[in-house]
Amino acid sequence: MKRTTRAVAAVFGAAALALASACSNPNAEAGASSTSSASSTVSADQQLRVGFFGFAKANSFAQAAWAGVQEAAQENNATAEFVDSNFDGAVQVQQLTDAVTSKRFDVVVIQANDGTAITQPVKQALAAGITVVVEFTPIGGRFDTIEPQVDGVISIVDAPTANGQGLAKLGLDACKQLGKQPCQVAYLQGFDNYPLDAARTEAAVAALKAGGADVVATPIGGYTPDSGRTAMQNVLQANPGVNVVIGSSQAIEGASALTEGRTDILYVGNGGSTQAYAGVMDGTWYGTYVIPEKTDGKTATELGLKKHRGEDVPVATNSADLTPFKALGTKETLAGLTAEYSD
Structure with a gap:
């Protein structure tokens, strides 16, 4: 879904999965609220590298997102790699820090095991010109919003509240x-x-x-x-x-x-x-x-690749809006x- 930083899978169930809806849920926020300028301009024929920092390779929920990440990468001239933290927030922080230092990826999609701890390496990634997409779990100290809590990221999440x-x-x-x-x-x-x-x-x-x-x-x-x-x-x-x-x-x-x-x-x-x-x-x-976690992962990757190639994209998308029944x-x-x- 394991230490203080382990997530839910499914989640999600909750828990779980988690779960950021903008409709049937009483306090949900509107999805796809605004647009963001690209972090760089890259030609469409240049292959990009996507890093998916998922909860854990062994987790079915993360695997669903990973399937969507791979599909989007294949359709948009990019490669994709699953960086497995195995539900460990501290490990995930170090993995992202190392990836920024090595300039390993152009775009990263992050399922945060610890949304607070990973804030600093996310800022470092943005400063290094890496496009960052927050997927499913909010990054920052708030759990009641789908809006980005770090300037410059793309947020496609399910607000836990x-x-x-x-x-x-x-x-x-x-x-x-x-x-x-x-x-x-x-x-x-x-x-x-x-x-x-x-x-x-x-x-x-x-x-x-x-x-x-x-x-x-x-x-x-x-x-x-x-x-x-x-x-x-x-x-x-x-x-x-x-x-x-x-x-x-x-x-x-x-x-x-x-x-x-x-x-x-x-x-x-x-x-x-x-x-x-x-x-x-x-x-x-x-x-x-x-x-719909495969759709969520695919949408997150598509938005990240578009932004990195110079397109304006929504900065806040409600994951629940990707279902016709608003998650319920x-x-x-x-x-x-x-x-x-x-x-």
Whole structure:
């Protein structure tokens, strides 16, 4: 999704994936808000080098973005390389610093494991003439905005607070479908010591409580089926009457397996994987928060390459706007659609 700087995958689930929507989510911001001049002017026939600083090569969510990065590079006369930090923010900071020193890339697309720690090397990259695209995770100290927090970067992100609010909306709608009032909700956090997760959890829990839900548990659910299963075991032991469970798509896969066949519990995932889509469509899950991560990675790379070649591009794009249903995936909104990756 692991130390203080490890991310969510899926995320995203949440967590997860994360999750920056500009519509159905109540506090989301408008996407594609403004334009930015290019950092340099490069002819179209000059091949450019793209570095993708993803969460981890082993992570399905990062792999989905990487597929989009590769596709965009191939279509736009560029090469692409995955720089794997394996969910370690300090490692990622050093990797970017080294890449700037060696002038290894013309464009970098960053899924930040630690959006605060990596701010300084991002500034160094910009000063060195490298075009920087912030993808999915905000870089800077704020988690409630899609706007760039470092002058000069391109931002295509899912604001964690909007993600949390979106998950809460799906959870409250699930409560309505069950007809439970008050409704007992368990929220499975990604990691309790990860800033992005903390912001998402706070936003989700606040919105759930404001909507009248009884939040009975907020255990660490992580970003694997095993960690989700463990968290759910603890939830059921302490709160056997829980009605709705929310967490990363990976965690919910494990949690829902424990209650297979039961119709008195509904699940909400954070992530748009094949497994999440299947859970929603078979009715086990009420919904899932979807960022089309391959499309997100491809769009981020296309914008970076265009800017480096002298074109004006949007500086702020809301990842949730890349879905026709504004990230809130339900049986109705996902009907006929296909997920962009598998967990």
